[in-house]
Amino acid sequence: MAETETTPARRSIGATRNPASEAAILAAAEAVLVENGIGGFSIEAVARRARAGKPTIYRWWPSQAALLLDVYHSRKRVSFVFPDKGNVRDDLRTYLSSLLVTWREGTSGAVFRSVLAKAQGEPDALAALCAYMAERRSESGGIVAKAQARGEVRPDVRPELITELLSSFAWGRLLTERLDVSDEEVDAVVDTVLAGILAKPAG
Known part of the structure; x- marks a missing residue:
């Protein structure tokens, strides 16, 4: 979903993960992967879907693999x-x-x-x-x-x-x-x- 005046970007709290933003990003990453496959997976697509900033995602997950592993672990546990x-x-x-x-x-x-x-x-x-x-x-x-x-x-x-x-x-x-x-x-x-x-x- 694109950011609009009625759907503002989620705010992070720096290096410390905001639980609501973290959950939204993990859910968005899972949805993007399921819908688009690994070839269509990107941090940009996740950021748009989660209404989060790319710098926030890269600060918390330095690579796509790190993000996907967190998605996997959050579902597996x-x-x-x-x-x-x-x-x-x-x-x-x-x-x-x-x-x-x-x-x-x-x-x-x-x-x-x-x-x-x-x-x-x-x-x-x-x-x-x-x-x-x-x-x-x-x-x-x-x-x-x-x-x-x-x-x-x-x-x-x-x-x-x-x-x-x-x-x-x-x-x-x-x-x-x-x-x-x-x-x-x-x-x-x-x-x-x-x-x-x-x-x-x-x-």
């Missing part, structure tokens, strides 16, 4: 919860299933694919993605670390690598638009991974 069901098999099944569902339903999958696409040719986008994924690996690795503390998983296993194996399976399905994964397939993937990391029973 609404529907995705890291599980803690008390046993590693259920936790990993829930983790993988939830990731697939999050990408399949709503706009999260499309947003994340766009970030991945930009990261292939833009160093800034790649750096933003790498930083984001390092944080996510650390968080998801806690699932396996808890299992180690319970004695379910061998102590020599690196937790972050295990959840990265599962998320890599999900990435492959996302990028080839095959997110309709059955419960049996999820079980097969998780059980294959667990076969290599479970602690041997005493005796």
